Amino acid sequence: xxxxxxxxxxxxxxxxxxxxxxxxxxxxxxxxxxxxxxxxxxxxxxxxxxxxxxxxxxxxxxxxxxxxxxxxxxxxxxxxxxxxxxxxxxxxxxxxxxxxxxxxxxxxxxxxxxxxxxxxxxxxxxxxxxxxxxxxxxxxxxxxxxxxxxxxxxxxxxxxxxxxxxxxxxxxxxxxxxxxxxxxxxxxxxxxxxxxxxxxxxxxxxxxxxxxxxxxxxxxxxxxxxxxxxxxxxxxxxxxxxxxxxxxxxxxxxxxxxxxxxxxxxxxxxxxxxxxxxxxxxxxxxxxxxxxxxxxxxxxxxxxxxxxxxxxxxxxxxxxxxxxxxxxxxxxxxxxxxxxxxxxxxxxxxxxxxxxxxxxxxxxxxxxxxxxxxxxxxx
Numbered sequence: 001x002x003x004x005x006x007x008x009x010x011x012x013x014x015x016x017x018x019x020x021x022x023x024x025x026x027x028x029x030x031x032x033x034x035x036x037x038x039x040x041x042x043x044x045x046x047x048x049x050x051x052x053x054x055x056x057x058x059x060x061x062x063x064x065x066x067x068x069x070x071x072x073x074x075x076x077x078x079x080x081x082x083x084x085x086x087x088x089x090x091x092x093x094x095x096x097x098x099x100x101x102x103x104x105x106x107x108x109x110x111x112x113x114x115x116x117x118x119x120x121x122x123x124x125x126x127x128x129x130x131x132x133x134x135x136x137x138x139x140x141x142x143x144x145x146x147x148x149x150x151x152x153x154x155x156x157x158x159x160x161x162x163x164x165x166x167x168x169x170x171x172x173x174x175x176x177x178x179x180x181x182x183x184x185x186x187x188x189x190x191x192x193x194x195x196x197x198x199x200x201x202x203x204x205x206x207x208x209x210x211x212x213x214x215x216x217x218x219x220x221x222x223x224x225x226x227x228x229x230x231x232x233x234x235x236x237x238x239x240x241x242x243x244x245x246x247x248x249x250x251x252x253x254x255x256x257x258x259x260x261x262x263x264x265x266x267x268x269x270x271x272x273x274x275x276x277x278x279x280x281x282x283x284x285x286x287x288x289x290x291x292x293x294x295x296x297x298x299x300x301x302x303x304x305x306x307x308x309x310x311x312x313x314x315x316x317x318x319x320x321x322x323x324x325x326x327x328x329x330x331x332x333x334x335x336x337x338x339x340x341x342x343x344x345x346x347x348x349x350x351x352x353x354x355x356x357x358x359x360x361x362x363x364x365x366x367x368x369x370x371x372x373x374x375x376x377x378x379x
Contacts, residue, residue, distance in 0.1 A: 069368065071198060073258050075375050077189070077206040078120050085193040096225060097217035104217055111214040112192035124174040124190055133215040138167040140221050140230050143305055151308045153280050153295035155346070159183070159241035163233075171233045173211055183241040194226060197268045204253025206379070209240055222305070235299025236275075244346035245297065249275055251353040255360045257375060258368040263360055269327040270353075273341045276300040279311060279318070280343040294318060294342060301340075310336040318342045321349060323356040 074080045098104040107130075114125045129137070145165075148157060162179055165171060177188040189203065191210040203210050211232040216224040224231065239245050252275070256267050278298040283290050294311070301307045310316060321341040331338065343349040361369055 069258075073368070073371055073375070074202050074206075075378070077203065077208050080202045080206065080208070081199045082189060082191045082195060082203070082210055083116060084196040084199055085191070086196060097219050097223065101217065108214055111212075114213065115190040115192040118190050120189065124172070124177060124188065126172055126174065127170075127213050129170040129215065132218050134168075134170055136215055136218050136221045137170045137230060141165065141167045141234065143222075144234060144303065147305065147308050148302070151296050151312055152302060153297045154282055155242040155245060156238050156297055156302065159238045162241055163237060165234070170215070170229060173213055173229075176233060176237050180237070180240055184243050184246045186240050186246055188237075198256065198264050201253050201256035201264065201267055201271070204249055205257055206253070207246070207250060209236060211236070231299060231303040235301075235303035239275075239297055239299070242346070244350060247350040248346055248353050251350060251357045254376065255353070255357040258364050258372045259360055263363075266327070269330060270323050270356075272330050273327060274298065274321065274343070274349070277307075277337050277340060278321070278343060279340045280346070294340070297343075300337075307336055311340060316340060320344075321352075323352055324359070 072079070092099045092105060092108065098108070111127070114127065118124060145167075148160065152160075162183065163171065163176060173188050173190055180186045180188065184207075186207045186209060188211050189208050190213055193212065195203075195210055200210055211229075212227055213229055216228045216230065240249070252267055252271055256264060259267065276298050277300045279294050279296050279301070281292050282295050284293045294316075296302055296308060296311055301311055316337075317339040319339055319341055321343050327341075328339065361372060364372065
């Protein structure tokens with residue numbers, strides 16, 4: 001692609017175009033496959049093409065006793081950049097369900113401006129959802145909720161009622177945020193769209209989840225090519241009320257502080273195969289007989305009718321999760337995951353992630369490691 005665009009990480013992130021370029025189906029219809037394009041983005045933040053502003057790039061460079069980094073290590077949540085949006089946001093590419101709909105585009109601009117105006121520590125602005133948006137929420141929630149008792153993990157089933165979701169009202173991020181802060185201490189920060197992976201992962205290090213507020217296009221309630229309020233609220237938020245799960249997610253974020261681009265890419269894949277599409281083995285009793293079953297905790301599964309059904313089918317392939325292993329490309333088969341990585345427990349996975357985090361930090365330059373250590377001590 002011509003200047004001033006650049007591909008980052010020697011093409012590592014753009015090599016995932018096929019993985020992210022597929023459509024994500026949520027609701028009653030089987031997942032649909034859409035021809036991949038560079039403009040299409042998936043459910044997790046990642047780098048495709050980033051506009052290069054020389055002045056901005058220069059400002060983001062920081063020197064620490066001789067070590068010059070091409071990025072800034074945030075020392076607090078306030079320093080995490082939530083404005084580097086990689087796709088969609090207020091601008092919709094051709095092929096997006098809302099492309100060419102001026103009313104929907106205008107609505108997305110409003111949502112984008114709301115997110116950009118938010119300040120850390122301030123209440124999240126209330127969104128007055130339209131009747132059409134409420135209808136979309138209602139359709140999807142009514143289709144998904146009955147499946148949770150069959151396919152969702154016990155932690156999700158335990159925390160889900162805390163948020164008092166209703167098909168009659170789209171949840172407000174501020175209400176969800178207050179519940180999270182009372183349970184695990186995590187917080188939600190609104191964002192206009194998909195963040196740069198480094199920024200998104202850094203937010204996790206400070207126990208913050210960046211969330212969109214906009215609703216998918218009404219023309220197809222079962223489909224979204226990006227995370228929207230349905231995916232965030234029903235898929236992600238309930239699990240963030242479980243402390244053991246949060247410990248796992250927190251250390252994915254911690255490992256990103258000061259990490260090079262190759263490690264950020266690996267952490268993005270770890271996030272994908274756990275937070276987005278993770279499953280866990282649980283013992284289930286039926287007629288006094290205990291048996292192991294695979295249950296979902298990943299938001300990409302819990303917010304997708306088709307993905308939940310596929311995960312529970314004979315077509316699903318399960319492999320043990322190990323952050324040190326070489327994870328496969330993030331791709332789809334017929335719109336669904338080809339394989340899922342199984343956790344034996346959140347505690348065990350969190351411990352493995354802590355060990356991986358220590359491994360990553362050992363590779364840091366001494367000055368960078370000292371900076372990261374100081375940040376962690378001040379958390």
